[in-house]
Amino acid sequence: MNDQEISQFNFKMLKGKIDCRILKSLSAMGIEKPTPIQAKTLPHMLLGEDIIGAAKTGSGKTLAFLIPIVDKLINLGFSKNKGVGCLIISPTRELALQTNEVLKKLLINIPLSNSLIIGGEKKLKEVALLQKGVNIIVGTPGRILDHLENTKNFSCKNLKCLVLDEADKLLEAGFEKHIVGIVKKLPNTRQTILFSATIDDKIESLARLTLKNNPKVISIKDNKQSTVIGLQQGYA
Incomplete structure (x- = not known):
């Protein structure tokens, strides 16, 4: 998709190609046009292709x-009895929380269950949710691996999608061993999506470990900065 096609594209053009309830949720969120990373990756992801995406923080990669x-x-036709269909791994609690908030808004009219699995929260509450059946999990690597190894009646045998969000930060935080441990417990027949602000040798090595198919590499121009212009940042 070239720049002109991206500028003319809006989500209404996906009517009949994706579930109408997703379009309704996007409209309720006030989102009409995709960002460049969304416009470039969506056609490939909807076809089930593996993706390596170079995208800055704040570029819209979550949606x-x-x-x-x-x-x-x-x-x-996923429901609670089918268990986990997608696992989204984030490098920090804060990013996992943000992703989960967007997910909840997207699922407002859709009967798919979701759960946030992060360190620092009560583990027994998470165990109860996982044993009931959760379709989409957003979490941090250490806590996800802990549940895969220790929570009874919890598995990802029906998993269809694995997302590694901000993979460069996952590696910076020393989570490579956790990710390898998680991947070993997942089915090989899955779609894998890896997003990173930068793509270097370490990211390519991680991609080889986690992506089974020939991935489509998608990069947005002017990727020298790690965040998009205008993104508000702060610290505490």
């Missing part, structure tokens, strides 16, 4: 992977 994931699980 870039949530929209096709939710659509896929709807089409496959």
